[in-house]
Amino acid sequence: MAEQTAKRPVSVPLMADLAAKGETPEVLFWVGCAGAFDDRYKRVTRAFVRILEHVGVNYAVLGMEESCTGDPAKRAGNEFLFQMQAMQNITTLNGYGIKKVVTACPHCFNTIKNEYPALGGEYEVIHHSTFLQQLIDEGKVKAEGGESFKGRRITFHDSCYLGRANNIYEAPRAVLEVLDADLLEMKRCKTNGLCCGAGGAQMWKEPEPGKKDINIERAEEALATLDGDADVLLNLQGVESTAPVLPAGSNRGGSVIAVACPFCMTMMADGVKNKERESDVQVFDLAELIASAEGLNA
Amino acid sequence: MHFSIQNILFLLVAVAGFGLFAWQVRKIRANILVGRDRDMSGNINERLSKTLLVAFGQQKMFKRLTPAILHLIVYVGFIVINIEVIEILIDGLFGTHRVLQFLGPLYSALTGTNEILGALVLLAVAAFWWRRNVKGVRRFTGPEMRAWPRLDANIILYVEVILMLALFTMNTADLKLHQLEGRTLPGAFPISSLLTGLFPENTTALAVLERIGWWGHIIGILLFLNYLPSSKHFHIIMAFPNVYYSRLVPQGQFSNVDSITHEVKAMMDPSYEVPAPPVGPDGSAAAPTPFGAKDVDDLAWTNLLNAYSCTECGRCTSVCPANLTGKLLSPRKIIMDTRDRVEEKYNSPLVFSPNLYGKEAKHDSQEQLDAESHTLLRGYVTPEELWACTTCNACVEACPVNINPLESIVEMRRFLVLEESAAPNSLNVMFSNIENNGAPWAFSPSDRFNWADDLYVADKSATSVAG
Numbered sequence: 001m002a003e004q005t006a007k008r009p010v011s012v013p014l015m016a017d018l019a020a021k022g023e024t025p026e027v028l029f030w031v032g033c034a035g036a037f038d039d040r041y042k043r044v045t046r047a048f049v050r051i052l053e054h055v056g057v058n059y060a061v062l063g064m065e066e067s068c069t070g071d072p073a074k075r076a077g078n079e080f081l082f083q084m085q086a087m088q089n090i091t092t093l094n095g096y097g098i099k100k101v102v103t104a105c106p107h108c109f110n111t112i113k114n115e116y117p118a119l120g121g122e123y124e125v126i127h128h129s130t131f132l133q134q135l136i137d138e139g140k141v142k143a144e145g146g147e148s149f150k151g152r153r154i155t156f157h158d159s160c161y162l163g164r165a166n167n168i169y170e171a172p173r174a175v176l177e178v179l180d181a182d183l184l185e186m187k188r189c190k191t192n193g194l195c196c197g198a199g200g201a202q203m204w205k206e207p208e209p210g211k212k213d214i215n216i217e218r219a220e221e222a223l224a225t226l227d228g229d230a231d232v233l234l235n236l237q238g239v240e241s242t243a244p245v246l247p248a249g250s251n252r253g254g255s256v257i258a259v260a261c262p263f264c265m266t267m268m269a270d271g272v273k274n275k276e277r278e279s280d281v282q283v284f285d286l287a288e289l290i291a292s293a294e295g296l297n298a
Numbered sequence: 299m300h301f302s303i304q305n306i307l308f309l310l311v312a313v314a315g316f317g318l319f320a321w322q323v324r325k326i327r328a329n330i331l332v333g334r335d336r337d338m339s340g341n342i343n344e345r346l347s348k349t350l351l352v353a354f355g356q357q358k359m360f361k362r363l364t365p366a367i368l369h370l371i372v373y374v375g376f377i378v379i380n381i382e383v384i385e386i387l388i389d390g391l392f393g394t395h396r397v398l399q400f401l402g403p404l405y406s407a408l409t410g411t412n413e414i415l416g417a418l419v420l421l422a423v424a425a426f427w428w429r430r431n432v433k434g435v436r437r438f439t440g441p442e443m444r445a446w447p448r449l450d451a452n453i454i455l456y457v458e459v460i461l462m463l464a465l466f467t468m469n470t471a472d473l474k475l476h477q478l479e480g481r482t483l484p485g486a487f488p489i490s491s492l493l494t495g496l497f498p499e500n501t502t503a504l505a506v507l508e509r510i511g512w513w514g515h516i517i518g519i520l521l522f523l524n525y526l527p528s529s530k531h532f533h534i535i536m537a538f539p540n541v542y543y544s545r546l547v548p549q550g551q552f553s554n555v556d557s558i559t560h561e562v563k564a565m566m567d568p569s570y571e572v573p574a575p576p577v578g579p580d581g582s583a584a585a586p587t588p589f590g591a592k593d594v595d596d597l598a599w600t601n602l603l604n605a606y607s608c609t610e611c612g613r614c615t616s617v618c619p620a621n622l623t624g625k626l627l628s629p630r631k632i633i634m635d636t637r638d639r640v641e642e643k644y645n646s647p648l649v650f651s652p653n654l655y656g657k658e659a660k661h662d663s664q665e666q667l668d669a670e671s672h673t674l675l676r677g678y679v680t681p682e683e684l685w686a687c688t689t690c691n692a693c694v695e696a697c698p699v700n701i702n703p704l705e706s707i708v709e710m711r712r713f714l715v716l717e718e719s720a721a722p723n724s725l726n727v728m729f730s731n732i733e734n735n736g737a738p739w740a741f742s743p744s745d746r747f748n749w750a751d752d753l754y755v756a757d758k759s760a761t762s763v764a765g
Contacts, residue, residue, distance in 0.1 A: 006756070006757045007754040007755065007756050007757055008754065008755060008757045009753070009754055010750075010753040010754060010755050011750075012747075012750040012753065014747075031746075031749070033736075033737040033738060033739065033741075035749070036737070036741075036745075036746045036747070036748075036749055037737060037739055037741045037745070037746070038739075042749040045749050046749060046750075046753055049750070049753065049755075050753075050755040050756075053755045054755055054756075054758065061747075061750075063746065063747040063750075064743060064744060064746045064747050066736075066746060067736035067737075067743075068732045068736050068737050068738060070732070072728060072732070072738050073728075073729060073732055074552060075552070075689045075708070076711060076715060076721060076725050076728070076729075077590065077708060077710075077711030077712040077713075077714060077715035077716065077721070078712075078715045078716070078721070078729055079554070079555045079558050079589065079590075079712055079716065080558050080561070080562070080589075080716060081729055081732060081733065083554065083555075083558050083559060083562040084562055084565075084733075085732060085736075087562055087563070087566055091566075110548075110550040110551070113548075114547065114548050114550055114551035115551060115552065115554060118554050118559075119554060119559065145758060160550075160688070160689075160690040160691055160692075161550050164549050164550075164690065164691040164692065164694070164695050165548060165549050165550025165551075165691055166548050166549075166550050167548070191361075191695050192361075192617065192692075192695075193692075194617075194619055194622075194692070195619040195688045195690035195692065197619060197623075197688060198688070199688040199689050199690050200687050200688045200689030200690070201725060201728065202688050203738075204724055204725060204727070204728035204738055205685070205722050205724040205725055205728075206722075206724065207623075207625070207686070208620070208625045208626065208627075208682055208685060208686040209624075209625070209682075210620070210623045210624035210625040210686075211623055211624030212623040212624060213623065214619045214620070214622075214623050214688065216623075217619070217622065217623055218619075295756055295758065296755055296756045296758075297756065298754040298755055298756040298757075
């Protein structure tokens with residue numbers, strides 16, 4: 001006796017189509033380049049859209065009219081390219097009279113929220129962690145009827161551009177609370193969170209010579225936290241960590257590293273893979289966890 | 299009151315001490331003002347409350363409890379004991395002795411607190427010395443902690459010990475002198491009263507010792523004051539303006555370069571009028587400023603203020619993900635290099651010129667191929683350091699006095715990219731992807747909406763039980 005849920009196709013509303021009908025959505029979902037092109041993060045985009053559809057949010061996306069916010073160019077020092085991108089996007093957004101933007105990318109979030117206003121783009125910008133928290137607070141999402149996370153270990157990796165950059169620490173944790181899972185904090189969390197290594201345009205280049213890659217350092221910390229391995233945690237003073245990592249399959253099974261950023265997703269997943277722990281530790285975005293717990297995947 | 303040659307001598311010493319300090323401060327002020335203009339006016343209430351919390355209240359120090367408590371002891375000791383310095387100044391100028399004694403019980407409270415704090419300061423300083431020289435706290439090491447910074451850190455501790463010992467010598471001798479003469483010394487001396495046994499029974503010797511302690515304390519303070527501009531200990535003053543003028547915007551918000559905004563607007567709208575460049579005092583157009591920073595004068599004055607506020611504590615470097623994983627980047631080095639470079643290029647403090655220690659004592663001279671490239675960028679800070687930064691703001695968050703190394707890093711990256719086209723090749727590929735495809739990866743913009751293909755959502759309103 002398996003409960004089978006009916007499914008319906010989703011036709012994601014395009015801003016241009018709504019504008020043609022003279023309609024304005026309540027919120028524009030800014031997908032971002034990773035959300036649109038990165039195979040792994042496309043699943044996050046789709047999970048978030050499922051939540052929007054399920055709740056009945058009046059939303060739209062820009063589709064092919066969206067372009068890079070310019071974040072990686074700006075952090076790398078190419079201010080000219082950044083401003084070209086910013087002006088182009090602001091022209092598009094203002095042309096549609098957009099008032100409110102939600103995005104699943106902390107880099108897009110930070111750039112549009114903090115750096116676009118001075119260039120003429122003023123919107124209410126919220127990150128999807130805050131958006132999901134609001135849906136949960138309003139009782140529109142209950143995390144029921146889908147996969148159960150009860151008793152499973154989850155640790156949240158703070159994204160720099162959500163956390164330190166914009167002081168959003170509680171929203172993602174509040175979203176995870178609803179899963180009734182065993183939430184564990186890494187030693188370096190919240191304001192002391194350790195970067196995944198991808199910010200500041202590092203995502204697009206090889207790291208400078210060093211002793212270790214940053215994402216390995218962070219993945220080791222996350223894995224040791226999930227494993228409850230005190231020795232590894234003590235050893236993680238940064239430079240040398242020769243502590244053995246538990247062999248695959250030896251921990252409590254089905255642990256999750258939760259992220260809220262496409263670049264953190266890539267870096268943490270690579271780190272888990274490097275430690276040969278993909279079989280028992282998975283990296284998920286908040287939206288994926290909620291869509292799955294709510295039973296929205298079809 | 300007994301006017302004597304001592305008072306005249308004291309006046310001369312005090313005027314010389316404060317005068318020399320004022321002269322040094324003027325030079326440093328000029329150094330800071332070579333930085334680019336940046337309007338930091340306004341938001342006075344917010345800035346004051348931030349100064350009260352972060353600088354005065356040491357809020358960010360308490361992220362690490364042990365050093366926070368040790369530092370708090372020395373800090374409170376510094377503030378409270380300096381009330382006694384006011385007394386020393388009045389006594390010194392007017393020939394009075396312990397002029398504040400008219401405060402009565404309050405004077406006892408003040409002197410008693412001073413003594414206890416003085417003893418605690420000695421303990422805290424000993425702990426600091428042990429942490430630095432024996433325990434070897436990791437953040438006190440690193441390539442930028444060369445001969446001079448290491449010596450400087452210990453000099454500060456030794457001077458603090460000397461100042462406290464002078465205070466106790468003065469009090470103990472004074473106390474014993476009064477006891478021998480059968481008089482009562484106003485004030486409370488919980489520590490000195492334990493030490494009187496160590497002092498001679500001779501009243502003349504005690505009077506001399508009291509004077510040695512008194513003069514030692516005030517001369518020590520004046521010397522220390524004039525040592526500050528050469529030292530990381532300058533933070534006891536600079537922390538306050540530095541926090542006051544620190545950024546109030548979210549840490550993720552980077553500055554938009556205004557001159558580029560004008561250019562981009564003019565490109566997008568030919569009718570846009572670019573404001574005329576600023577005109578020099580003689581009516582000629584001022585030299586165009588480069589994009590980003592090559593040398594200290596390309597940084598904002600607040601970045602240079604940062605450099606003079608740095609305590610070289612290394613909290614920034616100890617949390618830097620790049621540094622933790624063995625990359626060259628150390629945010630503290632960027633800040634220390636900035637201070638060294640501004641003093642090399644402009645004014646150097648009179649008393650402790652870096653040249654006295656030789657170049658090697660202060661910074662590693664890198665890539666000094668020619669005079670042309672002997673600037674902050676390349677002469678001190680290498681591109682390899684700059685490109686290792688993930689812009690994660692951990693250093694900014696960690697700094698107890700709100701120094702922002704990230705701003706300086708991004709300014710130098712801007713120079714590398716916009717003036718020299720010297721970005722790593724992979725970043726140039728990313729730039730051209732954004733220009734051509736509107737995405738940092740080489741995907742076709744026409745595929746941007748493909749993620750929405752074949753998308754279904756569970757329709758929970760139509761749940762049925764099957765099978």
